Amino acid sequence: MRINPFAALRPRVDIVGQVASPPYDTVDSAESAVLAKDNPMSFLHINHSEIDLPAGTHLYAEEVYAKAAENFRAFQEKGWLVDEDRPLMYLYAQTMGNHTQTGLVCCSHIDDYINNVIKKHEFTRKDKEDDRTKHTATLNANIGPVFLAYRDVPEISTALDAAQQASTVLYDFVDELNVRHQVWPVNDPAPIVKLFAEKVPVSYIADGHHRSASAVRVGAERRAANPNHTGREEYNWFLTVIFPASTLQILPYNRVVNDLNGRSEEEFLNEIRSLFTVTEDAPPSPSAPRQISMYLGKKWYGLSWPEDPAANPVEKLDVSKLQNTVLQPLLGIDDPRTSQRIQFIGGIRGPQELVRLVDEKGAAVAFSMYPTTVDQLMAIADAGQVMPPKSTWFEPKLRTGLLSHRLD
Numbered sequence: 264m265r266i267n268p269f270a271a272l273r274p275r276v277d278i279v280g281q282v283a284s285p286p287y288d289t290v291d292s293a294e295s296a297v298l299a300k301d302n303p304m305s306f307l308h309i310n311h312s313e314i315d316l317p318a319g320t321h322l323y324a325e326e327v328y329a330k331a332a333e334n335f336r337a338f339q340e341k342g343w344l345v346d347e348d349r350p351l352m353y354l355y356a357q358t359m360g361n362h363t364q365t366g367l368v369c370c371s372h373i374d375d376y377i378n379n380v381i382k383k384h385e386f387t388r389k390d391k392e393d394d395r396t397k398h399t400a401t402l403n404a405n406i407g408p409v410f411l412a413y414r415d416v417p418e419i420s421t422a423l424d425a426a427q428q429a430s431t432v433l434y435d436f437v438d439e440l441n442v443r444h445q446v447w448p449v450n451d452p453a454p455i456v457k458l459f460a461e462k463v464p465v466s467y468i469a470d471g472h473h474r475s476a477s478a479v480r481v482g483a484e485r486r487a488a489n490p491n492h493t494g495r496e497e498y499n500w501f502l503t504v505i506f507p508a509s510t511l512q513i514l515p516y517n518r519v520v521n522d523l524n525g526r527s528e529e530e531f532l533n534e535i536r537s538l539f540t541v542t543e544d545a546p547p548s549p550s551a552p553r554q555i556s557m558y559l560g561k562k563w564y565g566l567s568w569p570e571d572p573a574a575n576p577v578e579k580l581d582v583s584k585l586q587n588t589v590l591q592p593l594l595g596i597d598d599p600r601t602s603q604r605i606q607f608i609g610g611i612r613g614p615q616e617l618v619r620l621v622d623e624k625g626a627a628v629a630f631s632m633y634p635t636t637v638d639q640l641m642a643i644a645d646a647g648q649v650m651p652p653k654s655t656w657f658e659p660k661l662r663t664g665l666l667s668h669r670l671d
Contacts, residue, residue, distance in 0.1 A: 264380050264413075264466055265372040266459045267500050268350035268452040272404065272667040274304075275345055280436035282306055282343060283444070283662035286407055288391075288473070292322070298439070304343055306664030308334045309406065310398075323394055328401040335402050344667070352449040353666060354427050355504055359442045359659040364510045367423060367455070368408065368446075368666050370500035371466075373482040376475060380465055381411065382644035385472045385652075388600070395477035405478050405502035405668040408661050409471035412637060415507040416462045422455055434665070442659045446666070459505075466505060467644050469637075470657045475501065481670065502668040504661055508637045514610030514656045515548075515632040518585065519620045521604045523627045524595045528560045531593070531628070538588055539566040547614035549633040555585060556631040558617050576642040581633055582654050589630075600652050607653040610634065 274282035284306035290298065295311035312331035313320050320327060338344045353368040375381045399405060426449045434446040449455065468475055478501035485498040523531045535541060535557070545565030549556050555566040568584065577583055590596040596605050606626070608616055617629035635655050643650055 264375050264459055264463045266352075266367075266369040266456055266503075266505070267372070268352045268449075268456075269370045269497070269500065269502075269668050270350050271347040271353070272339070272344050272669055273347060274343060274434075274664065276434065278304055278343060279434045279665070280438070282338075283436075283438070283665040284310060285438075286660050286663050287311060289660055304338075306406070309338065309402070310663055323390070323397075328397055331398060332401045335404070335406075344664075350452075352452040352455065353433070354423060354430070354447045354449060355661075355665070356445040356447075357442055357659045357661075358445075359440075359512075362512050362659075364506055364512065364659075365423070365427075366410075366504040366506040367449070368502075368504050369452070370497075370668055371409075371411065371503040371505075373479045373499055373501060375466075376479045376501075377483075381475070382465055382467045382641075383472060383475075384468065384640055384644045384648075384650045386649055387472050387476050391473045392476050392480070395473050396480045399477050399481045399670075400484070403670050405474075405670070407471070407474050407663045408502045408504045408666070409475040409478070410469045410657060410661055411466045411503050411505045412469045412508045412511055412641070413463045413466045413505060414641070415509050416458070419455070419458050419462060420507060422458055423449075426451070426455065438662065440659070444662060444665070465645075467508075467641050469506070469511065469640070469655070470660075478502070485670065496671070497668070498670045500668070502666070508641065511637050512658055513634045513637060513640075514658050515634040516582070516653045516656045517608045517610060517614075517617055517632055518590070518630040518653075519606040519608060519617060519626045520590070520594055520596065520628050520630075521606075521626050522594075524593065526593075528627075532559060532564075534593055535564070535566065535589070539568055541566055547617075548631055552581060552633050553584075554633055555581060556614070558614075558621055558629040558631070559627075561622065575648070576639065576646050577648045577650065580635060580639060580643075580651065580654060582635065582651050585630055585632070586651055609656045609658075611656065611658050 281304040287310040295307040296314040299305040299307040313327045355368050356365040430447040437443050482498045486492050542565040545556050545563045557564045596602045614631045620626045
């Protein structure tokens with residue numbers, strides 16, 4: 264695959280912890296307003312600029328994009344964001360608890376996305392893709408990186424370790440979730456560009472399908488509008504962080520359903536017993552694939568089933584088994600993307616959040632999942648298939664505004 268250094272637009276070193284923010288799709292407007300309330304330097308003023316407009320402003324209103332561009336300019340005029348003096352790549356390490364993952368911040372080519380060298384495993388929603396396309400085009404920059412994974416290559420790992428040893432840390436701060444973020448410039452990116460071209464035939468979108476689709480749309484639109492297009496323009500590239508797959512951490516994406524679709528708890532449990540091997544007093548978190556922990560009537564039940572050797576990569580997913588066996592036929596949730604009767608809870612909140620939603624907030628049943636693996640994700644993408652919605656929750660999340668890529 265093709266990767267490229269870029270001249271980053273980045274926060275001043277002394278204020279990086281105040282500027283870099285959570286990704287736009289992990290916090291909503293209300294949460295963004297709270298996080299940015301006493302921090303005018305937060306990138307949420309650019310990524311969720313509606314927080315600086317009158318309450319009730321539609322998220323996709325023209326003034327939201329105009330405000331984002333205005334705030335982006337102001338950050339640069341005030342010197343909160345500065346331009347790197349030359350194209351570089353960066354190593355970006357994140358540490359959450361005992362887990363550390365280090366990725367390469369670089370630009371990837373839009374043609375690699377178009378030609379499926381960068382593989383996808385999710386559908387995008389048109390409204391979200393349109394929004395991020397307009398946001399990117401208005402700012403004339405990629406501000407949120409796409410999270411990519413590749414199968415480990417020992418020579419690349421060795422080269423990146425050497426690049427880190429030869430560099431001096433640029434950023435080192437801890438965010439509001441107690442995740443440590445460290446960034447080192449890669450001062451000689453040429454050997455790494457060559458290694459990726461030779462050793463990495465494909466990569467996989469781990470997180471950021473809407474960011475990547477919108478970045479590619481902007482690039483394609485710029486190409487079409489430029490009669491002097493050469494292929495060397497910055498809009499041919501988009502911002503990515505590429506991680507070796509073995510280092511990534513996927514947490515479960517749990518499900519909570521508001522009602523039992525007209526059934527009593529006893530009726531529902533009897534139907535579950537006819538479909539699965541059921542154990543009582545199960546642990547709240549399953550310990551292996553083909554296991555689901557179900558919280559119903561203040562009790563945890565373990566649901567398990569044998570492996571189906573004829574199943575395709577998507578059908579083998581635990582989330583597919585739950586959707587196809589329980590959520591759709593029993594609970595009537597035909598489209599989990601649009602149903603208002605189901606909630607998806609990131610695994611970082613733990614099973615205690617599922618108990619709270621059932622016991623205190625009136626939900627009927629919760630399902631605690633075993634996490635999807637990176638190998639499963641890659642197998643599905645290789646097969647040209649698509650995962651069910653909300654199959655993976657990657658943690659920690661990449662910060663936005665840490666390193667931005669201008670499109671000209």
